[in-house]
Amino acid sequence: MHQTTQISLHENVQFIYELVLAQMELRAAGVRFEVNDNLRSFTTNGGVDSDALLHRSAYVMSLQLPHQPPQFTDYHYIQQYNRTQSINQYLTHWFYPYKGKFHPQMIRALLGIMGLGPGDVVLDPFIGSGTTAVEAQLLGIDCIGVDASPLCCLISRVKTHSWAHLDEIEAASEYVAPCVENVQQQRLFRTAEDREFPEGPVKDFFDLAEMIARSDNSRRRRDPVEAFVSNRDRMLASVRDHQTVRERLALQFGEVEVRCADARSLELADESVDGIVTSPPYSVALNYVKNDEHALEAMGFDIDEIGEEFIGVRGRGKERFELYDQDMRRCAREMKRVLKPGAMAAVVIGNMTYKGEEIDTTGMFTDACEQAGLILERSVDKIIFGLYNVMQKEYILLFRNPQR
Numbered sequence: 001m002h003q004t005t006q007i008s009l010h011e012n013v014q015f016i017y018e019l020v021l022a023q024m025e026l027r028a029a030g031v032r033f034e035v036n037d038n039l040r041s042f043t044t045n046g047g048v049d050s051d052a053l054l055h056r057s058a059y060v061m062s063l064q065l066p067h068q069p070p071q072f073t074d075y076h077y078i079q080q081y082n083r084t085q086s087i088n089q090y091l092t093h094w095f096y097p098y099k100g101k102f103h104p105q106m107i108r109a110l111l112g113i114m115g116l117g118p119g120d121v122v123l124d125p126f127i128g129s130g131t132t133a134v135e136a137q138l139l140g141i142d143c144i145g146v147d148a149s150p151l152c153c154l155i156s157r158v159k160t161h162s163w164a165h166l167d168e169i170e171a172a173s174e175y176v177a178p179c180v181e182n183v184q185q186q187r188l189f190r191t192a193e194d195r196e197f198p199e200g201p202v203k204d205f206f207d208l209a210e211m212i213a214r215s216d217n218s219r220r221r222r223d224p225v226e227a228f229v230s231n232r233d234r235m236l237a238s239v240r241d242h243q244t245v246r247e248r249l250a251l252q253f254g255e256v257e258v259r260c261a262d263a264r265s266l267e268l269a270d271e272s273v274d275g276i277v278t279s280p281p282y283s284v285a286l287n288y289v290k291n292d293e294h295a296l297e298a299m300g301f302d303i304d305e306i307g308e309e310f311i312g313v314r315g316r317g318k319e320r321f322e323l324y325d326q327d328m329r330r331c332a333r334e335m336k337r338v339l340k341p342g343a344m345a346a347v348v349i350g351n352m353t354y355k356g357e358e359i360d361t362t363g364m365f366t367d368a369c370e371q372a373g374l375i376l377e378r379s380v381d382k383i384i385f386g387l388y389n390v391m392q393k394e395y396i397l398l399f400r401n402p403q404r
């Protein structure tokens with residue numbers, strides 16, 4: 001006879017889509033449950049694989065057997081390693097104020113719902129600021145992240161690779177000093193002996209600290225040198241947290257490979273990935289090249305040249321949407337090609353607005369995926385919070401690559 005277990009969700013769970021994903025997560029973990037009146041807790045009389053839930057769940061905060069203290073999930077602890085005011089910017093997620101970041105908790109849930117675990121490979125062909133990579137890594141899932149933007153590749157690398165090089169980064173911090181007299185020039189910092197860092201995680205770390213400082217300066221007029229020093233120290237603390245979480249929870253981190261490449265032609269073998277989690281560029285609504293111009297230029301890139309590779313930036317007026325549609329159809333065919341039979345792709349996407357008119361980019365991309373041979377199994381509505389967002393609503397689309 002099984003004992004009744006109470007399953008409670010995190011206190012920050014507040015949206016309908018989160019309750020839907022929480023229930024999908026429980027079902028994917030094989031839990032049969034009844035929803036309690038408060039909607040945020042569940043009762044189960046069935047055998048619960050508590051280990052799986054405790055180590056992998058995103059929305060569950062705790063499990064409790066009668067007359068026992070609650071057992072808290074790994075995620076409950078992970079979330080607490082947060083150096084920001086924002087609940088979802090824990091560990092290294094906060095590095096760089098990138099617009100259009102995924103909600104990390106949602107990504108952790110989607111990875112579970114898709115049945116991915118250690119040894120599997122997840123692809124995000126539009127890795128952006130690396131949210132999928134950080135969450136996959138924490139769950140022991142290997143991740144391949146692709147992005148056309150060298151800045152996004154840098155952010156994703158630093159967020160996921162720095163923990164393994166913390167000693168070297170800390171040692172290098174000793175001789176990295178702000179370059180006070182020539183802030184307008186290429187570099188914000190220099191090494192004591194003016195030696196160059198070789199390409200790699202240490203150089204990446206300081207490059208990103210500089211890009212965050214430049215962003216703080218251009219958006220908030222913050223003194224760049226002061227911003228560089230405080231960001232570097234806060235980043236170091238977060239990387240230390242990343243290491244601590246790994247040790248404290250005995251996590252086996254997944255491998256992360258970041259490729260600066262084009263999602264329209266992926267250099268990956270057919271049927272080589274176990275899942276895809278992504279959100280396509282909204283460049284027609286949000287021009288990523290313009291948005292990160294200051295950082296891309298400081299990194300030495302030609303904005304016009306880079307723009308050619310970006311989906312949604314090319315063309316004028318309505319022609320932009322035609323080019324966008326063509327490009328996204330190529331991406332959908334690539335996603336289908338690299339996905340193993342039976343595997344799933346989760347796509348978070350919203351409709352764009354052009355001159356006050358809503359363009360059904362969600363429908364366009366759904367059609368592109370279906371034409372490519374993927375099957376839409378589920379669509380979950382997801383509202384977006386915040387006055388300044390370019391969209392009010394997104395959809396979480398779950399596709400499956402049919403078995404042969």
Ligand SMILES: C[S@@+](CC[C@H](N)C(=O)[O-])C[C@H]1O[C@@H](n2cnc3c(N)ncnc32)[C@H](O)[C@@H]1O
Binds near residue numbers: 127
């Ligand atoms: C919506 S953002 C992804 C945000 C990401 N989910 C996150 O959490 O930060 C879409 C990304 O697509 C990238 N992108 C645009 N054109 C691309 C292309 N041709 N190939 C790969 N990535 C591209 C942009 O640089 C941008 O980072």
